[in-house]
Amino acid sequence: MANEKKNEWPLWEVFIRAKHGLSHRHAGSVHAPDADIALRHARDTYTRRMEGVSIWVIRSSDIAASDPADAGPIFEPAESKVYRHPTFYVVPDHIKHI
């Protein structure tokens, strides 16, 4: 990250799978010198109350993110595609299992 000082341990984003069957979810971040220690720090910080069964860490600086200023062109075109949603289609009440 641009705001890391020279001698600062880099920042890592932590993703936790709360239980099997769920996807990993962003939990927060930690500072760590390397990936192995980042995993340990993530474990010691974010799973102290049985919050997880699996941890991912990724250098914060390695994340590419969309720009909120482009939210219009990126996300709004989807708004007009109502036909992608099942409620767009009218099916008579007596037709079941559809």
Add this chain to the structure above:
Amino acid sequence: MYTTEMSKNPTRQGPSAAEPPELLEAFEARVANDEFIEPKDWMPEAYRKTLIRQISQHAHSEIVGMLPEGNWITRAPSLRRKAVLLAKVQDEGGHGLYLYSAAETLGTSRDEMLDALHSGKAKYSTIFNYPTLTWADIGAIGWLVDGAAIMNQVPLQRTSYGPYARAMVRVCKEESFHQRQGFEIMMRLAAGTPEQKAMAQDALNRWWWPSIMMFGPPDENSPNTAQSVRWRIKRETNDELRQKFVDVTVPQAESIGLTVPDKDLKWNEARGQYDYGAIDWEEFWAVVKGEGPVAKERVKARTEAWEKGAWVREAALAHAAKQAARRQKEAV
């Protein structure tokens, strides 16, 4: 644990000339509409600065707050109490970590924030500049200080800045055991031997006023409150929260046979709230300025830990660099 707005004479930050009015207007509208602001969103510079100050003060309070309680980890009177206290102080460290991370999304670094703490530039909650003299102080801190903190923190779960709000959700979830364990300690002492009861009363006497000062200066004296409330950085005013705290805490003290050390304290039937005595704001501002009884010890302890740890942090980075170089060599 929580710190409130504490700059001695905060300069009110108005809109900067360079900020486009249409962006500012859109921002204010989003916040007024209770929407969350996220790190990459446009935000007024004053909002960013106020948040960095508030979140970092809050984070500093958590890690400085580890010290007065940490003072009793090695002397906790039973294995259970020792484990609970260790877990609690560790939680405070975790909370500091969540909050530093939230502040880092605003473009500051943890090291910069720590530098400000160590140099005395940054503030933290005045409460931690009071000493923990007996075991009962550990009960009083959990019950009163964490109780006050929860009151401050619950509304912050809906604060306008997304990363701060999310950090607060996590903090609040973890904090709920802190107040209970503190009250449990006090309850046990109050029902214990005469010496234990005296210990509990003495702790309440010493921690009561600093606890209600934790909510910060009175509203008319807190120039940032209006703007902060509008920005949803603060959701209730200092005085509102203070009143709430007094109203819930006084009956708790009575229920375990302890006396709140305020001779002016009495139930006001008309208001449906307690009236309480005058707060010594001179003491508050003195403590804010760093004149608290153990302020020097607290900052010294944090600074020493940081300086003595420098070689460890450097070593880990050096190893990581060597490893990266080795991997690169292997790849060639």
Add this chain to the structure above:
Amino acid sequence: MTANEALFDYTLRLGDDALILSQRLGEWCGHAPALEADLSLTNVALDLIGQATLFLTYAGEIEGKGRDADKLAFHRDVNKFRNSLLVEQPNGDFGRTIARQFIFSTYQRALYQELMRSSDPRLAEIAAKALKETTYHAELAAEWVVRLGDGTEESHERVEDGFEWCWRFVEELFTAEPADAGLISAGIAVDPAKLRASFDATLAATFAEATLALPKYPRPVTGGRKGHHSEHLGHLLAEMQFLPRAYPDAVW
């Protein structure tokens, strides 16, 4: 010593090792080199308090004189403690703390791997639960040994000094007490001598990665298992025990 007394003494040793080391690690809380490391050390301390409580509770039951874990922790004098000399050593800097932790957790992991097969079901049960915790401690400590050893010149020297401080206490960990013979042959206690090979192998592998030279062990210093401790333990206990001792009738 009767068989029961021998088992009491053996279980006390297990509990006291965990208790005293957790007390030492608790001193770090709020003072570690980084916030994250603070949380890590506290987690280790918490695991060890849990282990101490389980072992000391069981020891009290074996003794049968109505002493619970707290009574044993807070109302025994220094010469009744049975922990190894290693765990009572002052923290020193982070290098020494990590050296101590690496030696102890590596030993303890090997110990629990055997103890979980003890013919005493309670010891086996506690060891099985504690093994997972201790495995984590040993791995964490090894990672730090590597980073400090292979880090900077200063960190290499400091962690080396930390190990230098600790080497004289290693032998004690792997030495059985005469009273253990019956327990060992009954499959209740672990013969610590059998754990040495695994310890040496882990040490060699970690030290190679950490670019540290293998130790030349000095003449061993022992006595902790018999209650003959270093000067440090009395001070540690004075601090740890003062409140229950000052108010013997109080309940906390």
